[in-house]
Amino acid sequence: MKKERDILLCDLDAFFASVEQHDRPELRGKPVIVGGSPEGRGVVSTCSYEARKFGVHSAMPMKKALSLCPSAIVVRGRMSRYKEIAGQVRQIFECFTPDIEVVSIDEAYLAFPAGEGLNAGQVIHDHIKKELTLPISVGVSTNKLLAKIACELAKPDRVKTLWKESVNSKLWPLSIRVLPGIGPVTAEKLNRFGIKTVKDLAAYPLESLSRVLGNNASIIHGYAHGIDERSLEFERDVKSISEETTFSDDLYDINTIYAILLELSAGVGYRLRFANLTSRTITIKLRFSDFKTITRGKTLPEPVDSDSEIYKITRALFGKHRGKPPWRLIGVQASGLEEGGQLSLLSPSETEEKEKKLTEARDKLHKKYGSEVIFQARRLKKGK
């Protein structure tokens, strides 16, 4: 028997635009369009809710968008930054449940024990507002379909439920376009049979529907009754945390490699601390210009989670195994992950204490403003 669970769909509202407004407070409250250049054939990738009021929407040519909303501020997309924030959102989800299906960069289904969904949805919504100041809409129900529709109803920036009991009153009045599998073409076809709302579809005999929709008829008919058998596709159990970087040009300079190692170590360290994990094995991955790739690791007596410890180990590993330049790629991985940590009697030594405070402060800034806001001077390169 299938276990009864609550399913949440969490959707970050106008995600790319929200990240830009998050990073640049001066954009807040203003129509922001993320997308290509207005001179060329650029299109709108995402736009803020302020811009949507003017009728701007995704995939609209930029020229048209600007004629609808001349005051809009156009921003070029920064995918790496959006990925980074999405990673942070993902980590917040992971604090609440291990059962997550990532649909896209700004959308994920989460599963909770039956009865806990609404509360979890509220808490996650508030948490993401508080930690990342991003708007997020959360739909709560018992299957993916209803969670998705609840999420549509919740937009923007709210939490809504759509339980099976309310299918008649809340789902049926909606256009059939809300159902998955019904695009403009199918909708047009169904309209010709007088099927406009979900209620029309639900009331239509299944056999007749099969002639229009083919094999999908019974599934879509089920959707119209609020039934959805799809289960979540989970990625299970994080075994390691890693970051790597491929150089645009092969690198010869060791100091540059050290600077990159520092950055990767800080990234891995941040993600460890965020997930409240420690690592007992630190590994570096090194690719040479001939594509030969090696990984070399070190297992430690005491688990680590601090940037400086990880950096120290990766630097030593690199020193030992660096081979002949140039290098093409370098990566840092933390594995042998342990949850929580055994507390120790020793109040940390002064330098450790200092580093801990520094790291905590940096993590806070990182969470709030992103990883580029503060970094070690070593990462600055001459002329950059």
Added chain:
Amino acid sequence: MQISTVTGQLATCLETVEKALPVRTTVPVISNILLQIDSNKLIFSATNHEIFITVSMDHEGSDSGSILLPPKIVDIVRYFPTPSVSIDINWENYRLDISGGSARFHLYGSSSDDFPLNSVVSASSDETAESFSFDLSSFKKILKEVVFAASTEETRPAFNGVLFTFKDQTLTLTASDTYRLVVSKIQDESWSFKEVRCLVPAKALREFLRIAGEGHKGITVGYQNSLLSVDFGNIYFASRLLEEKYPDVSGVIPGDYKTRVVIERKLLEDTISRAALLAEGKNQAVNIAVKDNSFEVRVSSQEGSMEEYLPVEQDGESIELFVNSRFVLDILKIRDEEKIIIDFHGEGGPLIFRLMDDSSYLYLVLPIKKVN
């Protein structure tokens, strides 16, 4: 000269002194056993520069002298076929002839001139030198109650030691591996110590417990010249002290508890043993919760989960935390009291195990940081 003796008795002496032989050494001379002979005693000594053991046995003879015995002699005597054995020593070339029944061994000994005996036993004037008498079985008991908590990892050398603090009428032993701490006190009206702290390697104390034997008898424990020594009649044991500075741990023992439970020790031991079957990883974490006079133990791991409740007398608030099951089992196994007290000091604070109506012993364990 010839020594004739009971094989078993000689084997016991050699096996005891063997504990101080170095496993590997760059100083070849100390891989041998020193034998000193005087008119009525055979004295065997060995050292690895960390511990030093001397064992003596009675012997009738007129000669005296000293020789280094190769370590092979321990097994030769141990497996000797006859109940008595005789050893002939040729002082000219240090050749040993060991015989009994039809068995005859020749071994090559060597001169004892370079054996570093003096560096260990010369009780030259040390103003802080003191000694006190003890009952062997009580001394062994107090050692066993603390030595298990000392660290065996070599990352922080001070914690490889057990701290002996002599003061007035009290000897306090302290051991810790930084995750837990044990403090045991023993008092005697007849003592009056100057205040001295010595840090004795736990490894040496574990060796001592192996050779100490059973039963009640008077022993003398002393410290001098950066050594702690125990003299129990025919055996003299000494250990070099660690020179590390032991951190002051008094600050980590909190005063008032937030939750106190009184619990049947054996029942808890059995429950935690069962829970430990599913505990995993380095931390071997078990979840402990106390509420409404119930002591709840839970484990949830990749292999499965368990839960079990025990009735307790509870004083104070409810509490829930994670703790290493091995650390808890260590104390429960070592004590034999029927009931034991556990004090909690909030979620991130330590658990303190105490004895009923006895403040001379406490065992503190820090919890595992809770996962969000």
